Amino acid sequence: MSRPVQSRRGQLADAALVVALLILGIQVYLFETVLQSVLDGQRAVLPGAFAASLVLTAIALFLAFKVPRIDAGPKH
Amino acid sequence: MAWKRAFPVDLADEGRFSRREFARFLALVSAGFTAGLGYLWLRKKPLAGAPEPVGQKEAPIALGLAADLRPGQSRLFTFRDAQDRCILLRTPMGELRAYRQTCTHLGCAVRFRNDQLECPCHEGFFEVERGFPVQGPPTRPLSGIALELRPDGTLWAVGDLPKPTALPTRAGAACPRDTRMEVEA
Numbered sequence: 444m445s446r447p448v449q450s451r452r453g454q455l456a457d458a459a460l461v462v463a464l465l466i467l468g469i470q471v472y473l474f475e476t477v478l479q480s481v482l483d484g485q486r487a488v489l490p491g492a493f494a495a496s497l498v499l500t501a502i503a504l505f506l507a508f509k510v511p512r513i514d515a516g517p518k519h
Numbered sequence: 520m521a522w523k524r525a526f527p528v529d530l531a532d533e534g535r536f537s538r539r540e541f542a543r544f545l546a547l548v549s550a551g552f553t554a555g556l557g558y559l560w561l562r563k564k565p566l567a568g569a570p571e572p573v574g575q576k577e578a579p580i581a582l583g584l585a586a587d588l589r590p591g592q593s594r595l596f597t598f599r600d601a602q603d604r605c606i607l608l609r610t611p612m613g614e615l616r617a618y619r620q621t622c623t624h625l626g627c628a629v630r631f632r633n634d635q636l637e638c639p640c641h642e643g644f645f646e647v648e649r650g651f652p653v654q655g656p657p658t659r660p661l662s663g664i665a666l667e668l669r670p671d672g673t674l675w676a677v678g679d680l681p682k683p684t685a686l687p688t689r690a691g692a693a694c695p696r697d698t699r700m701e702v703e704a
Contacts, residue, residue: 456538463545470552481559482566482623483659483682489560496553503546507539 459506466503470496579667582607582674585615593631595620598664598676605664605676606631610647617664617676618650624657636661649683 477492559566580598588594593608596617604620608631618636620628627640635653636645643655650661663680 500553503549507542507546
């Protein structure tokens with residue numbers, strides 16, 4: 444009976460890690476794009492980009508510190 | 520062994536990196552990017568290579584008589600300070616343009632040759648109408664200088680032009696390597 448529960452826990456951990464990786468990818472792309480815009484003299488994008496980046500970081504921090512069972516991946 | 524008893528360190532456990540630690544590392548890097556964006560937002564001084572905000576008052580710089588420059592000719596000048604090197608040119612169509620000499624790739628000085636602005640370091644080419652890159656490593660247009668022609672025929676550099684955003688339709692046609700290949704063929 445415990446096997447399906449263990450599997451579900453593992454899936455949750457995988458999803459959390461994938462989302463965290465995805466967030467980091469978005470952050471890299473966002474930073475690179477915004478930096479290029481700033482070098483082009485377009486500083487108007489900065490407040491929006493900062494707000495979006497802040498939201499993404501809050502999600503990443505939540506995943507890293509608050510999501511339970513993130514370590515419940517496949518046992519080696 | 521004696522040294523193992525003295526230093527009971529399990530290397531397998533030392534190298535273990537849990538998912539939680541990895542997720543925290545990702546979150547930390549993410550926070551670093553956010554801090555970087557916040558720094559860019561709060562920083563008042565433009566980054567090196569970035570133009571000053573448009574509309575800022577500049578001290579106009581006299582560039583001499585506009586009639587002295589014939590189509591295809593160029594002249595160098597400095598704008599804000601001795602390091603702010605710019606190039607004034609008259610296009611083959613007879614229009615006057617001025618750009619910062621700093622290549623948007625790695626900062627080499629561009630020069631006006633064969634009716635195009637050329638960066639000799641990595642063979643980057645820019646078209647002269649709006650400063651867009653047409654070939655080579657540069658991806659961003661050159662920083663343009665606003666010019667003013669006064670009634671007495673003198674030309675003045677008066678400020679920064681806003682960076683152009685739309686790619687001109689004929690930028691692709693101005694590729695010098697294509698021209699070279701056509702000649703060779």
